[in-house]
Amino acid sequence: MKLLNNQALKFIVLIVFTAISINAFSQCKNFTKKEGFPALAPFTHNGQLTSAKFFPGDEAEIEMTFNGGNDYRVLVCSQLQVEVELKVLDKKGNVLHTSNPNDENPHWDFRVKSTQQLIVQIKVAEMEETSTKMAADGCISILVGFRDSSHAEKLLKLNH
Amino acid sequence: MKKYIYILSLSTIVFACGSDHNANSNEESNTTANVDDEASKKRANKAKMVFYTVPSPYETALIFERSGVGYNIGVLNSIDNVNNYSTNVKQALNFGVYGADLSYANIFDQSQQCMFYMNCAKKLADGLGITSAFDAETMERIEANMNNRDSLMNIINDSYWIADSYLKENEQDFLSALIISGGWIEGLYLGTVTLDRDKPSDELMKSIADQKYSLDNLIGLLALYENPEVVSIKTKLEGLKISFDKITVKESATSVSNEGEMATLDGGNTLNFTKENIIEIADNIKTIRNEIIE
Numbered sequence: 001m002k003l004l005n006n007q008a009l010k011f012i013v014l015i016v017f018t019a020i021s022i023n024a025f026s027q028c029k030n031f032t033k034k035e036g037f038p039a040l041a042p043f044t045h046n047g048q049l050t051s052a053k054f055f056p057g058d059e060a061e062i063e064m065t066f067n068g069g070n071d072y073r074v075l076v077c078s079q080l081q082v083e084v085e086l087k088v089l090d091k092k093g094n095v096l097h098t099s100n101p102n103d104e105n106p107h108w109d110f111r112v113k114s115t116q117q118l119i120v121q122i123k124v125a126e127m128e129e130t131s132t133k134m135a136a137d138g139c140i141s142i143l144v145g146f147r148d149s150s151h152a153e154k155l156l157k158l159n160h
Numbered sequence: 161m162k163k164y165i166y167i168l169s170l171s172t173i174v175f176a177c178g179s180d181h182n183a184n185s186n187e188e189s190n191t192t193a194n195v196d197d198e199a200s201k202k203r204a205n206k207a208k209m210v211f212y213t214v215p216s217p218y219e220t221a222l223i224f225e226r227s228g229v230g231y232n233i234g235v236l237n238s239i240d241n242v243n244n245y246s247t248n249v250k251q252a253l254n255f256g257v258y259g260a261d262l263s264y265a266n267i268f269d270q271s272q273q274c275m276f277y278m279n280c281a282k283k284l285a286d287g288l289g290i291t292s293a294f295d296a297e298t299m300e301r302i303e304a305n306m307n308n309r310d311s312l313m314n315i316i317n318d319s320y321w322i323a324d325s326y327l328k329e330n331e332q333d334f335l336s337a338l339i340i341s342g343g344w345i346e347g348l349y350l351g352t353v354t355l356d357r358d359k360p361s362d363e364l365m366k367s368i369a370d371q372k373y374s375l376d377n378l379i380g381l382l383a384l385y386e387n388p389e390v391v392s393i394k395t396k397l398e399g400l401k402i403s404f405d406k407i408t409v410k411e412s413a414t415s416v417s418n419e420g421e422m423a424t425l426d427g428g429n430t431l432n433f434t435k436e437n438i439i440e441i442a443d444n445i446k447t448i449r450n451e452i453i454e
Contacts (some may be wrong), residue, residue: 025329032325044313046216047320048340049328052209060209063380065373067215067223071422090414090428097416097423113426115370116414142211146219148226156421 028052028139036077036141039105043073043145051141056082056127061119062142068114070146075107076122079138083125091117111149120144212381214340214374216320217260218313220347221267227351227367231268235353236261237346237453242280244454248288249389252335253452255284256342259320264350266313271306278302278316285323288335293323334387341393342452344378349449352442365438369431372404396448403440407433 028051037045050062066072076099078084086099086106096118099106122142215223237257245251258280265273282294298319305311320339327336348371355364375397382394414428 025325029325029329044216044218044317045321046213046219047317047324048213048216049321049325050211050213058209060211062211062213064213064377065215065370066425067219067370069223069226070219092411092413094413096414096425108423110416110423110425111420113424114428115373116425116428117373117376118414144213146215148222 028141031079031139032077032141032143035105036075036143039077039107040073040075040143040145043071043147045143045145049141050143051139053137054078054080054124054140055137056080056124058124059122060140060142061121062144063117063119064144066112066116066118067146068112068116069149071109071111071149071152073107073109073143073145074120075105075141075143075145077105077141077143078124080124080140081136081138082127084140085121085123085125087121087123089119089121091119210380212377212384214344214378214381216263216317217256217343217347218263218267218317220344220371220374221260221263221350223367223370224347224351224364225267227364228361229351229354229364231264231270232354233270233273235350236264236273236277239276239280241453242283245284245287248332248335249338250452251284251287252338253342253393255281255288255323256339256344257346257449257453258284259316259339260343260346260350262316263313263347266309266316269307269309274306274312275302281319285319288323288327289330290323290326292326293319334385334390337381337385337390338393341378341382341397344374345445345449345452348441348445352438352445355438355442357439357442360435360438365433365435366431368438368441369404369407369433371441372407372431375401375404393452396451400441400444400448403437403444406437406440407431 029049032049032051036051052060054060074086074088076084076086083101084099084106085101086097086103086108087095088097088108089095097108097110099108120142122140124140237254241254242258245254258277262274262277262281265277278294278299282299285291285293298315301315302312305315320343323339324336327333327339348368351364351371352368355368379394379397379401382390382397385391408431410430410432412427412429415426417424417426
């Protein structure tokens with residue numbers, strides 16, 4: 001009977017963990033679709049989901065290739081109520097961009113002349129110890145969109 | 161898998177988080193924990209999350225098109241092959257391959273070919289259980305935008321994003337990694353297969369050499385998985401990396417100019433390569449690609 005109870009308990013724990021993880025992914029997926037994609041326009045996303053649940057104090061990093069001849073938008077979409085810093089560095093560790101602390105969803109648009117391997121870092125601020133708020137988690141999506149620089153230039157001239 | 165484990169561990173106390181700020185601020189929500197509790201201290205010490213991404217097949221096709229690659233239908237994976245892919249691993253790899261073929265056909269405004277490759281992608285997506293990627297509404301949007309290259313590409317990208325997120329959501333993220341691999345391999349193959357081996361253009365050779373960076377990122381992504389099929393693809397790509405490693409890198413800082421409407425990045429590392437290096441890469445990627453489409 002005890003063995004049966006243990007097995008049942010393990011099964012329930014497994015089911016709960018699976019449900020929790022699927023739920024976490026669903027939340028991030030829906031959040032990215034609803035909040036992230038519209039903010040990325042007119043840039044085209046790369047078709048890959050890069051999001052996760054974050055807590056205050058968490059950090060994440062993506063090393064990726066930015067091709068010469070393209071414009072890019074690196075965008076951080078956050079559900080958290082604390083500041084999220086976006087930093088872009090080159091391979092030698094030089095900081096190329098740091099987001100403004102007041103940006104709710106920090107982003108950086110830039111044009112790439114020659115292909116670069118860059119590091120995108122995000123850091124979620126810690127909550128102040130004196131804060132009465134609770135340390136909630138939330139989904140953060142790191143989105144990278146691109147467009148052809150020359151195509152963008154043509155559109156810009158047409159609009160002017 | 162590591163990413164999954166990370167989210168799993170974080171999720172143990174955060175089951176019912178809503179998707180808006182108000183839901184997160186609800187102090188009665190199950191999503192919260194006291195700032196100075198033991199779990200918070202442990203989190204403070206944990207390692208940074210690392211994500212790996214590679215440029216989409218569409219971006220890669222665009223780069224090669226700018227480098228002078230022309231359209232040649234004969235080099236694409238045959239649409240007849242779609243019925244040969246019966247395992248989920250083959251379906252995932254070739255879902256990526258057909259995605260790259262689709263991007264390539266779209267960039268060269270080949271509407272009819274796009275439709276054929278769209279149907280191949282749909283068939284494989286359905287085989288993988290991702291019916292939402294190319295549902296009836298999406299297929300209608302595709303038909304309505306068949307002659308609008310940019311709109312069509314956005315719809316295709318959305319479909320591949322739905323597939324990627326569906327697989328991650330359903331603990332099959334190793335298949336997602338295989339889709340990305342298939343797309344990258346086919347993208348590089350299409351860029352190299354029409355290379356003029358006697359007089360290759362400098363621009364095309366540079367675009368091929370630039371894939372060195374993406375390959376490192378792709379191998380980093382595949383290294384997260386222990387699935388034997390993923391390990392097999394990673395091993396093949398590590399063989400290709402040996403060829404790419406013959407390209408030497410002269411390190412230099414990236415410069416940022418803030419003149420104009422947006423920041424402009426220039427400089428950075430310079431790649432030094434020979435024609436022989438590029439031909440070796442072309443030969444190796446052809447072998448890998450032909451193995452995955454057979």
